[in-house]
Amino acid sequence: MTALLVASTNGRIGLPDAMAVLRGGGSAVDAVVAAIRPVEANPNDHSVGYGGLPNLVGEVELDASIMDGRTLATGAVGALRGYQDAILLARHVMEELPHVLIAGEGARRLAKEVGLTPVELLTDEARRIWRQRLDSVGGPDRAAYLDKVRDMVGRMSDDPELAADAHGTVNVIARDRSGNVACGVSTSGWAWKYPGRMGDSPIIGAGNYADTRAGAAACTGRGEMAQRCCTAHTVVTALRAGLPLDAALRAAAADLHALDDPYRGEVNIVAVDRDGNHLAVSTVPGKTYVFLRDEDDAVVEAERLHIPAES
Ligand code: GLY
Numbered sequence: 513m514t515a516l517l518v519a520s521t522n523g524r525i526g527l528p529d530a531m532a533v534l535r536g537g538g539s540a541v542d543a544v545v546a547a548i549r550p551v552e553a554n555p556n557d558h559s560v561g562y563g564g565l566p567n568l569v570g571e572v573e574l575d576a577s578i579m580d581g582r583t584l585a586t587g588a589v590g591a592l593r594g595y596q597d598a599i600l601l602a603r604h605v606m607e608e609l610p611h612v613l614i615a616g617e618g619a620r621r622l623a624k625e626v627g628l629t630p631v632e633l634l635t636d637e638a639r640r641i642w643r644q645r646l647d648s649v650g651g652p653d654r655a656a657y658l659d660k661v662r663d664m665v666g667r668m669s670d671d672p673e674l675a676a677d678a679h680g681t682v683n684v685i686a687r688d689r690s691g692n693v694a695c696g697v698s699t700s701g702w703a704w705k706y707p708g709r710m711g712d713s714p715i716i717g718a719g720n721y722a723d724t725r726a727g728a729a730a731c732t733g734r735g736e737m738a739q740r741c742c743t744a745h746t747v748v749t750a751l752r753a754g755l756p757l758d759a760a761l762r763a764a765a766a767d768l769h770a771l772d773d774p775y776r777g778e779v780n781i782v783a784v785d786r787d788g789n790h791l792a793v794s795t796v797p798g799k800t801y802v803f804l805r806d807e808d809d810a811v812v813e814a815e816r817l818h819i820p821a822e823s
Contacts, residue, residue, distance in 0.1 A: 513691040514806035517547060518782050518790045520683040520732050522557055526550040527804040527811050530686060535806070540694035541580050541603065543686035548576075548599040548698050551682045555635050559680025562596040563635045564700025566642050567707045568661060572633035574598040575701050575714040577613075578606055581693035581722035588714035590615035591707075595623040596631045599698045602714075613714055633700075642703060645674070662775075664704035669734075669777045672796070678703040679777065681713055683730035685722070685784045689806075693784060695722035695744075697730050711735020717745035726751040727785040729764070733795070734777035741767040747783050757785045758817070761793045765819040768795060780816060792816040 515534035517527050526547035533543045552561025552574075559565070566572045576598035577588035587606025590613060592598050604626050605614050614622055624630075645664070668675040681699035688694075697713040697720045705711075712719030712735035719735060721744035722728035729747035731738040738744070743764050750760035761783055768779050778796040792801035792814070799816040 513687070513689055514788065515689050516687040516784065516788050516790065516806070517543065517804045518685045518784055519547065519802050520681065520780065520782060521800050521802050521813065522559065522680060523547060523551055523682045523684050524802045524811050525554060526684065527802065530684070531804050534686065534688050538688065540686040540688040540692045541578065543688065544578055544684050544694045544696035545599055545603055547684040547686065548682055548696050549597065552596050552598060552698055555637070557680070558638055558641060560682050560698050560700055561598065562631055562633055563638050564633060565638050565678060565703030566634055567705045567709070568664070569707055570634065570639070570642060571707065572638070572700055573707070574633070574698070575710050576602045576696070576698040577714045577716060577720045578602045578696045579694060579716060579720055579722040580606065581695070581724035581728055584723060586612055586716045588613040588716060589619040590710040590714040592619040592623065594620055594630050594633065595628045596633060597628050599696050601626070601628065612716060615710065616708065646704065661704070661706050665702065665775045668702070669775045675777060679733060679735070681719070681732040683732055683782050685728045685730060685782060687784060687788055691724065693722050693724045693728045695720050695728040695730050701735070712738035712743070715739055717742045719744055721745045721748045723748050723752070725786060727757070727783060729781055729783040731779055731781050733779040734775070737768050737771055737773060737776070737779050740771060743768065743779065743781060747781060751785055757783060757789050757791045761791060761817070762819060765793055765795060769821040793819050795819060
C-alpha cells in the first residue's frame with residue numbers, strides 16, 4: 513500500500529517530516545505525532561500549542577487526542593497547561609495508562625513524569641490578541657462572568673475572521689505502507705472559553721475517530737456541535753456500513769446542520785476511507801485542506817466540499 517497524509521490546512525508544515533517517517537517504514541501513529549508536533553511548536557498558529565490563544569482568564573489550555581486504527585487504542589489529554597507537546601502526551605496516555613482521557617492537573621502531572629519540557633504557552637502576540645477583544649471578564653460576579661463567555665462565543669459565531677484563530681485546530685490522518693490508519697487532533701480550543709472547557713478534540717468519537725477496517729475522520733471548528741453529534745464517529749460508522757466517503761461526510765454534515773444552536777459556528781471534517789480515498793468538507797464555503805501522498809513531491813492544497821444547510 514502507499515502512504516498517505518491528510519490534514520487541516522494548518523497541518524501543512526508537519527507533513528514532509530511525517531511522510532519521511534512513513535517512507536522509512538514508520539507507523540501511522542508515528543507519522544501523526546511527527547506531523548502535529550511542528551504545528552504545536554509554531555508560535556504563529558494561535559489555535560494550537562505554543563502561541564495558542566488563552567481562555568477567559570488568560571491561561572492557555574491544550575486538548576489533544578490520538579487514535580490507532582489497527583486496535584482502536586486511543587489516548588487524549590484535556591485542559592493541559594504549561595506543556596506544548598499535547599499530542600505526544602496523548603500518545604503516552606494511549607500506550608502507558610489503562611485510561612483514555614487525562615485532564616487538568618493530572619495531565620500536567622503526567623507531562624512532568626514522562627519528562628516533557630515545561631513551556632510558558634502564552635506568547636506576547638497571543639496575549640495582545642486576547643486582550644484586544646476583551647474589555648473585562650466581569651469580575652467575581654458569576655452572572656457577569658457567564659455573560660462574558662456567551663458574548664465572546666457569540667461574537668466568534670458571527671465573525672469568521674475572529675473565529676479563524678479562535679477555534680482553529682490541527683487534524684492529521686495518516687495511512688502507513690501497511691495500510692493502517694491513525695488520526696490525531698491538537699488544539700488550544702476556543703479562545704476566551706470558560707476555564708476547563710474541553711471541545712471535541714480530546715473526545716474520541718466527536719473530534720477524532722479511526723478504524724483501519726473502515727477509515728478515519730477528524731474535525732475542526734465549533735467543537736460543541738461535533739460533541740453533540742459524535743461527528744467523527746458518525747463518518748466512520750457510515751463508512752463501516754458501506755457508504756461512499758462523500759455520502760458519509762454528507763450524513764455527518766446533515767446532523768450538524770439539524771442542531772438547534774444559538775452559537776452555531778462552522779464545522780470542518782477531513783476523512784479517509786479504507787482504500788485511501790480522501791475528502792474534506794465544511795459547513796461554510798471557501799475552506800481548504802492539504803494532503804501528501806507517497807508519490808507526491810510537495811504538499812497539495814485542495815478545496816473542501818461545501819455542504820450548506822439546505823443540501
Ligand atoms: N474544535 C476545537 C474546539 O472546539 O475546541
